[in-house]
Amino acid sequence: MRADRLMALLLLLQRREHVTAAEVARELEVSERTARRDLDALGTAGVPVYSVQGRGGGWRLVGGARTDLTGLTAAEVRALFLVAGPASAVTPAVRSALRKLVRALPEPFRDQAEAASSSVVVDPRGWGWAHVEHRTPDHLDAVQDAVVRGVQVRLGYVDAAGAASTRTVHPLGLVAQGASWYLVGDTAVGRRTFRVDRVSTVEPTDDPVRRPDDFDLAAAWRAVADEVDRRRTPLTVRALCTSDGLDVLRIGFGGRLDVGAATADGRVEVVVRGRDERTVAGELAGLVAWVEVVGPPGVREHLAATGAALVARYR
Structure with missing residues (x-):
């Protein structure tokens, strides 16, 4: 289940005496099937929530509507905040939920919960290397x-x-x-x-x-x-790019592209970073319709050689 839904569900259970799957579905804008699965997942994970069957049934937290979540152990609190912490960096709703939940926790748990919520950062960018199988490190x-x-x-x-x-x-x-x-x-x-x-x-x-x-x-x-x-891309290449080619450059170079000022002829100054002159020339060769390399000279020479080779092959 998503971390923001988990936090919202805990707060919803804390506010009300009991909730039904239909109420959870409306509050969290999910299907009733998803709401039931999330509620079951909370119980499986050790959160003190239980279901009441029959007329007037639903789900409740152990201790009643105003529980301070004392049913959670210190280890469970850390685990909860470790899951939700990375999401809070990009999701304002999770940040708000974390602050509210910290106030609801027993005093001894608060410091470790706050530490856990800020102890992990998830960086979605890769290094650009080949795919590596995900494996949890031993320690x-x-x-x-x-x-x-x-x-x-x-x-x-x-x-x-x-x-x-x-x-x-x-x-x-x-x-x-x-x-x-x-x-x-x-x-x-x-x-x-x-x-x-x-x-x-x-x-x-x-x-x-x-x-x-x-x-x-x-x-x-x-x-x-x-x-x-x-360190991986020590070479900087200066170039001029047409305005309609900037998106193509952004797709191709991502964080290795810096966009500068517009020039008198309507083009834009750009700098791209790469590993070496031959490699960058190969990356730029297919962008000749939009990009003119200004320097260094070695990259221009590799581009000229590539062009001559293409003409010789496909003349």
């Missing part, structure tokens, strides 16, 4: 628990070159991107990002995480992702 739960509880960990790690090390890490948050999970944390030598599937051991300590007051997980990850993109 993801342990790393996530340390982030939510705010404790330092001694992390065993194997880097891309195969070198093993152990270091003390202040875990600040997790990022899910494509098939991979990443831990963002502070270390003795500065902030680092660790791929969770390369973590070999996780040993929590009793020492609290030193979390910067102004830390923003989404902003920190954007800086990491932008740096990776810059």
